[in-house]
Amino acid sequence: MKRLTLRSSVALACALSLAACGGNDGNLQLAGAVYGVTKTGLVLINKNNGEKLPVEPGQSIFAFTKLLSNDENFEVDIFSSPDNAVCSVANGKGATGSFSINSVVVNCIINTHALGGTVSGLDTNGLVLVNGADKIEVKAGATSFSLTKVAEGSPYGVTILTQPASRTCRIVDGVGTVGKTDITNIQVICS
Structure with a gap:
């Protein structure tokens, strides 16, 4: 009986000391x-x-x-x-x-942001703009354009793939990196 009590006391003491030291x-x-x-x-x-x-x-x-x-x-x-x-x-x-x-x-x-801008002087069809794999045709009389949204921190480069018939268009502010706001300042100027 004494041994059982002693063993139980030793076991309890071990368990308490392990718990106090984070042993559990x-x-x-x-x-x-x-x-x-x-x-x-x-x-x-x-x-x-x-x-x-x-x-x-x-x-x-x-x-x-x-x-x-x-x-x-x-x-x-x-x-x-x-x-x-x-x-x-x-x-x-x-x-x-x-x-x-x-x-x-x-x-x-x-986060993604809009990519677009204004168009001036476009009075014929055939203008095609691209940004990477994204491609849109801008119709005659358009005053603005929008491409697919671009991820924040990603580069963009809007270029002309196809010029409209009897017109020459150029792009202003078409290259950059998307920040925390929409890109709306790209200009397409046709003459």
Whole structure:
């Protein structure tokens, strides 16, 4: 009986000392995939334990450093987004069960902005403008044009693919990099 009491006391003392030293930390990872991060500023947070995790541009996977225990709840959310994108989380909330979680998905969609401007002197059809693979025909009498929206931070170069019949057109301010606002100052001048 004395031995059983002694063994029980030793076992209790060991358990308490391990708990005091952090010996009951989990061994399950909270991780996932990340898409579309091109600038710094994305920080994830596990709302259940408060851990914040910065995600660098070009990074495709992430893993929180604090390990979770069996049946521990987690809730991954966006703490801050890069200033050029809107980010969202899928599969970010649940409980671990007895396995690591690797199914969280963070997707960042880069902001896009309009690309266009004014047209003057165009009185015949046939003017075709391009920006990369995007192509539009500008009709006679048009005073403005719009191409497909372009991602923030991306370069653009609007050029003339086809001149209209009996006219010569030129482009002013057709090359640059998309900033935080729409590009509306490109001029197409025909004479």
